[in-house]
Amino acid sequence: MKKLDSGRTLYYGKGDVMTYRTYAAPLSVGAIEESPFAGNENVIFAHNIKFSVSGETLLASFTEGDNGQVVATDSMKNFILRQSASYEGSTTEGLLAYIGEKFFEKYEHISAIDIEAFRIPFGQVLVRGEHGYENSKLVYRPSHNERAHAKLELIREANGASATSLHSGVSDLQLIKVSGSSFYGFIRDEYTTLPESYDRPLFIFLNINWTYIDHSDALSGESYVAAEQIRDIAHHVFHEYETPSIQYLIYRIGLRILTRFPRLSEVFFESNNRTWETVVEPAGIAQAGVYTEPRPPYGFQGFTVTREDLEEAGIG
Numbered sequence: 001m002k003k004l005d006s007g008r009t010l011y012y013g014k015g016d017v018m019t020y021r022t023y024a025a026p027l028s029v030g031a032i033e034e035s036p037f038a039g040n041e042n043v044i045f046a047h048n049i050k051f052s053v054s055g056e057t058l059l060a061s062f063t064e065g066d067n068g069q070v071v072a073t074d075s076m077k078n079f080i081l082r083q084s085a086s087y088e089g090s091t092t093e094g095l096l097a098y099i100g101e102k103f104f105e106k107y108e109h110i111s112a113i114d115i116e117a118f119r120i121p122f123g124q125v126l127v128r129g130e131h132g133y134e135n136s137k138l139v140y141r142p143s144h145n146e147r148a149h150a151k152l153e154l155i156r157e158a159n160g161a162s163a164t165s166l167h168s169g170v171s172d173l174q175l176i177k178v179s180g181s182s183f184y185g186f187i188r189d190e191y192t193t194l195p196e197s198y199d200r201p202l203f204i205f206l207n208i209n210w211t212y213i214d215h216s217d218a219l220s221g222e223s224y225v226a227a228e229q230i231r232d233i234a235h236h237v238f239h240e241y242e243t244p245s246i247q248y249l250i251y252r253i254g255l256r257i258l259t260r261f262p263r264l265s266e267v268f269f270e271s272n273n274r275t276w277e278t279v280v281e282p283a284g285i286a287q288a289g290v291y292t293e294p295r296p297p298y299g300f301q302g303f304t305v306t307r308e309d310l311e312e313a314g315i316g
């Protein structure tokens, strides 16, 4: 959130700038044991971008209706789209940094920029080739599963743009584990109606955000942590652990992420509990049951896992 020297918040910008860039540079990442993901050909490198600016010189546009220093948000949209064509890198974070730096170069009275993007994922389709089924390099389909996210806050400094904050993430990861999760031992008092559960079908929605110790590691190359790898770690940890709660599950996912990626300083989770409501209780493990959508309201958790946690857990 951008503030002027006076402490006043001031910003304006454009949201939902849908940017479908084709044939960006391919991304290649170092392998980890929980993920087969090795990179992305980036044939479709598409993002929904939100961009806003701040600066002392913009104050008069609010207080006096003087548009003399206003870059129209329509022009911002055009700027983002045009600059996306000349970006030579392969990551969402790199694209955001590129657009932000170019904007500072062009408009010298702008002193701060917030820029964020959700990647719009497109998956490959299988077609029959000479050696059996293979990925088409021409036909893609949008995916409605989780998507990568990044947010960068830049300020102008004497020698150029400086990143005051950079967060990378994966949003809207939705996972259901049909057996191997429990929830019991919580406070039972006059307000408690929830029965203890020793095996529940645990459905979670997850947003996972991570920060790098050194921002430059997020921009490209072998040091990059891909959202697909974080997703695959979450899959593995959920699969491996008998979880007594979502709280404990996200802590364990966080420890695993920081173990795999020493370049990250911390991981932040937002989770939702979307556990199905039981209609027909199964007779035992791996037996038929019937469930329906949970009734509102829903539960949620927020938690940061740091490298200190890793040391305390004796892993770091």
Ligand SMILES: O=c1[nH]c(=O)c2[nH]c(=O)[nH]c2[nH]1
Pocket: 183, 194, 244, 245, 246, 247, 273, 299
């Ligand atoms: O994993 C859970 N954590 C909770 O804190 C909670 N509370 C609740 O009603 N169900 C659950 N599940």
